[in-house]
Amino acid sequence: MGNLSVAVTGANSSVGTVLLTRLLSQGNIRVVAGVRSTKAREGLPRSPRLTPVIIGYDRPESLTAALRDVDCVVHLAGVLFESKTSDYQTANVGTTRALVAAAQATGVSQVVFISSLGADPDSTNAYFRSKGEAEQVVSAASLDATIIRTPLLLGPDTSGGRALCRTASQSSVRVLGGGAHRLRPLDVDDLCHGICACTQRPVPGVRTLELVGPTTLTYRELLEQMAGLQGRELTVGSTPVWLARLGARLVGLTRTGGMTPTVIDVITSDEMVAHNADADLGITLTPLSDTLAKLKDHDS
Numbered sequence: 001m002g003n004l005s006v007a008v009t010g011a012n013s014s015v016g017t018v019l020l021t022r023l024l025s026q027g028n029i030r031v032v033a034g035v036r037s038t039k040a041r042e043g044l045p046r047s048p049r050l051t052p053v054i055i056g057y058d059r060p061e062s063l064t065a066a067l068r069d070v071d072c073v074v075h076l077a078g079v080l081f082e083s084k085t086s087d088y089q090t091a092n093v094g095t096t097r098a099l100v101a102a103a104q105a106t107g108v109s110q111v112v113f114i115s116s117l118g119a120d121p122d123s124t125n126a127y128f129r130s131k132g133e134a135e136q137v138v139s140a141a142s143l144d145a146t147i148i149r150t151p152l153l154l155g156p157d158t159s160g161g162r163a164l165c166r167t168a169s170q171s172s173v174r175v176l177g178g179g180a181h182r183l184r185p186l187d188v189d190d191l192c193h194g195i196c197a198c199t200q201r202p203v204p205g206v207r208t209l210e211l212v213g214p215t216t217l218t219y220r221e222l223l224e225q226m227a228g229l230q231g232r233e234l235t236v237g238s239t240p241v242w243l244a245r246l247g248a249r250l251v252g253l254t255r256t257g258g259m260t261p262t263v264i265d266v267i268t269s270d271e272m273v274a275h276n277a278d279a280d281l282g283i284t285l286t287p288l289s290d291t292l293a294k295l296k297d298h299d300s
Contacts (some may be wrong), residue, residue, distance in 0.1 A: 006199050007067055007108075009031040009055065009099060010076035012040040014158040015114070019074065019192045020045055034077075059097045072110040072199045073105040075099050078134070080127060080266065083257040088130035096134040100141045110202045111145040112195055113138045117210060117271050119149055126262050139206045146198045147208040148191070151271040154187030154213075154291050156298035165299040168226035168234060171261035175286070178222030180237030185211030187286040187294075194281040201272050201282075208278035215288040216272075225288075231295045241268055259264050 006023055011033035012014050022270045023029050024047050035041050041052045057077075064146040069204055077099075079091040096113065106220060113135065118125070121132035138145050154161045167173055194211055222238050227234035245261040252260055269289075278285050 003028050003030065004072070004199065005030045005032065007034060007070045007073040008076060008094070009053065010078070011035050011052075011074070012043055013076055013293045014155060015064045015153065016076050017045075017157065018155060019076075019195055020050065022189075022192045023194055023199075024049060026200075027193060028283055029199070032066055032070060058097040060098065063098060064106050067102050067106040067108055067143045070106065070108050072102055072112065072113045072202070073099065073108050074114070074195055075138075075198070076114050078114075078131075079262060079287040080088055082258055082260070086128050092127075092130040093119060093137065096137045100137055102142070103143060104141060105297060111138055111141070111143050112147060112198045114191075114195075115147050115149045115208075116266075116267055117151050117212070117270055117273065118266070126263050127226045127266050135208065139208075142202055144202055145206045146203065147206070148194065148198075148277070149208065149210045150186060150191060151189045151212045151228060152183055152185045153183045153188045153191060154295065156247070156295060158187070158188055161295050164222065165228055167222050168230060169232065169299075170231070170233040170234070173235065174224070174237040174239045175219065175223070176239055176244055176264065177241045179223060179236055180218055181268045182216055182218055182270045182272065183222060184216055184273065184276075185222065185291070187291040190212050190278075190283060190286050191284045194277070197281045199280045204292075209280055210273040210275065211281065212271060212273050213288060213291070214278075214285040217288075221298060225293070226292055230299075 006029055023031050031050045033044050033052045044052045055062045055066050079086055083178045115135055116131045118128040118133035118249050119135055120128050121136055123129040135147050152160045244264050248259050248261050
């Protein structure tokens, strides 16, 4: 394959930084790294094949300038935690709509959209609903597209990885529902490998893939495994989910964002899939034990 140009939104995110490194390790790829501030731009890696750009989803000209002469755009931008300045409709649906419009205007041939397990435009959960609506925006565009739905992502700089290390390092913790929800945690390196495969081997039309890790276990078991690697014994107690929802709802009367009932429902959802997309993407999944070992080494 000849030279390829790939744009990445949310390029300074935990997934974005890993993805940029992987893309730049392949000598035939030119990367456009989209961020939303000068500070974020300054934290990007340096490479003659990387062009950092500041984009604004309310400034279409910034998006079209960033995507000019780009073959594929990877859309990572989005939020789980709302704030006073960013809600699900704006950050998850609005950004996707603006990006797709710019991709169509500039002749981008492929979009890779990173979504979430549970995404559903008819969901009663506002986060899952916004992700489902964003998927609809991508699917309705006249572009080849791959939508990848992801579970809990584990890596040294992911929020999930940091939270896991922090929680497992204690002697006693109380977790939502006793940590009984079932997970399929995915190594962030595997996700980035899968994204790279999409950019190098585009598939005509629109496909939706669910990519999860190789091991199914409860959150409690995941905590206990991490604590064991750290040489600790961890006592896991339970906070009833209904009580956590009630507390979050009361706090929400005076504060926007944070740990809302919506977020609680998202993070305690089971991560089950009917078909894992690792074979479709041609990638080999990292064993969970290796992923946890990387977290431990980074946290030491």
